[in-house]
Amino acid sequence: MLDRLSDKWVTLILAALGSGGGSHQPGADCSGEPRSMRYSQLLRLLVGVSQKMLTQTLRSLERDGLITRTATPTVPVTVAYELTDLGLSLHEMMRGLKTWAEEHMDDVLANRETHDTRVA
Amino acid sequence: MLDRLSDKWVTLILAALGSGGGSHQPGADCSGEPRSMRYSQLLRLLVGVSQKMLTQTLRSLERDGLITRTATPTVPVTVAYELTDLGLSLHEMMRGLKTWAEEHMDDVLANRETHDTRVA
């Protein structure tokens, strides 16, 4: 469980889906947006993720009921991923962490510098 | 940064230090407790951690200014680890996550079961 929550890609996918990808047309009404994203969108957005990890992580999140996978049988196939309520609530938690990270990143970096020079 | 925050042992050490180890004498006054813990205490408390990982994690946390290391030159040496204010604030964040995990663990497990049987 802890392993799942503290997975790098889990965190990033949640963030991506929760913050709603930039897939909207200019001027479109995004209120109440379900914030769904395509497979390829995620692949592009999460720079550095391999197909393997993306698929793997997506599957585990679906299994855990944090996201839904919806395939519409167009040609070629279209697949949309979306946060469930559960996933959304987790995302809210994560946002708190993210905020903390952004606020205190400087402190941490400063501490590292101090610590390192004291050693060197 | 993300990697650091989403490290298993980081999370657990923070939890251990933040929740104050059970190192108190019965009836001792624990209010305003600095919640410090010894190396060996952590080693015992965090079941499954190797000396290597404990030391490594402790060092990185110290470097980031999240914990302090205090060695008192008794014989044998006594070393106490303690959360800094920064570390404490992170711990608070983590508690939120922990709470979420405890509240929704059941849902996740249920979803897994449903999902698995549907596949099988």
Next chain:
DNA sequence: CTGTATCCACTGCGATACTG
């Protein structure tokens, strides 16, 4: 007691190639 140093097994992950 509180570490450091070394070795090594394991596996997680990336890269690549292929399919519906």
Next chain:
DNA sequence: CAGTATCGCAGTGGATACAG
């Protein structure tokens, strides 16, 4: 487009032994 399958390596972490 949205995956699955396979291979191979690198880095992570465990076990062990040693030291201040």
